[in-house]
Amino acid sequence: MKPQCRSVQRYLSDYIDCTLSRGQTVAIAQHLGICRGCRKEVKSLRNTKALLHYYVPPTPPDGYDSLFWQQLQRVIEERPRPTWWRRLVESFLFVAGSPRIFDRCCFFLNSLIRHPVQWSWRWARLSPAYAVIFLVMLTTLLVYQGFQTSRNERLYPPGAPQFLNAPPSYHAHVEMDRNLVRDNLKKIATISPSSPNRFVHKTLRQSNLTDLTTEYLDWNGNPPTSGNDGEGLKEIITHDSSSDSLVFAQLSTPEPYLSREDYSQPLRAVINISYRFERKDNRSSSFTSGVLADVQLPDLSLEKIL
Amino acid sequence: MERTECLLIEDLRAGDMTALAVIVEKHKRHVYRLAFQITKNHEDANDVMQDTFLKVYESIHSFRKESAFETWLYRIVVNQAINLVKRRERRREAPLSGTTETQIRSELKRASNFRNNPHLSVERKELQRHVTQAVNSLPIKHRMVVILHEFEGLTHPKIASILNCSEGTVRSRLHYARKKLRERLKSYVELTNLSP
Structure with a gap:
């Protein structure tokens, strides 16, 4: 040809x-x-x-049409049209592991047990394909990791705290993850809405990022009165941009004394600090770092206050 | 899309069973034929047909009128039928209809259609049997393309949409299906001046 x-x-x-x-x-x-x-x-x-x-198309048997419609009506009556929530549940069940997937797994295991040689051959035959898929995935992962490493090295020079070692062309701003700190302090720190001026002012002074020390600065409170119930922690996290200190908690006066928790132990909290670097060309980059800090609470025993 | 079909779809969305009855009446012959040609037996074709119209009733909300209703319906039939065939092959189940009364009646009806028609010569009946056998013996992918193109009269883009493949694949499958049919019907193909 x-x-x-x-x-x-x-x-x-x-x-x-x-x-x-x-x-x-x-x-x-x-x-x-x-x-x-x-x-x-x-x-x-x-x-x-x-x-x-000349092909003879199949035709349904006599009386099939009416029989089919009756069947269909019966099925529809037994199984009403799914509502939106039923569709949602069904799709969830399908994703989570439908009976069909279970059925397939059973079939696979059954076949493997009954015809091990045939299945081994099938796997062996497909092994080059699996190897290729694995290699592609591995290469993608390595390339991505290499890209990330070079990017981090470029943005944040190696060495101790990247915040302090930021290139001089960057201006550093420190922000704290408020929700996390608030959640960790909620159990021991409450403030009374009826006496908002009573508070303990605590400041974290950072000598460096990995070793946070606490310092008790101020106490403007008066002795608590009985029956003054606290009501949760007030919005307390502020950002002190004037120095390298971070004001992060204002504790209430009455509630800690009325409750019987042990404040002699330091509070261990994970504090997430977000760093944002702004470059002179208005481009910025950011990352978040978690710091495990033991916050020593002030001695707030009732006897001492009184 | 025709206006009446649009109205029917809207009525069906509202849960009107009469609309479903009209749709079933309009499409049941095609659906049955297509389901039978894929599954090759009456019981499975019946199951596919029932599942298809049930799905139409339940999922009419998801029909977005981007394609013709007929295309959407055929897609459901093809998917249901292929799933059933695959399930049967996987479990190596024998078709349920092998010895059922309905199947026997269906076969008898088809046989009587041949027998009672005085215009059909013996050779012609033999030819019909051969052609039907040849089509049924095609692999399912090729058979579906032949059925949809030659018997249902659908265009290549519609078939591609139903089978969820490219137009080129449809053309290629049709070409290979015809070549296989030519091999299987070689003695008839060599005869010239065939008149249907």
């Missing part, structure tokens, strides 16, 4: 269906005019297409 005939014959099926473009149809018609083999091929395909008219 000539190379030209081979390329033409791929289109002969479309040619007899008249689904080719005008240009393609003309080109093939021209070729058919000079090629006897391709003409024979077209004729045989046309005959095959014509033969399909």
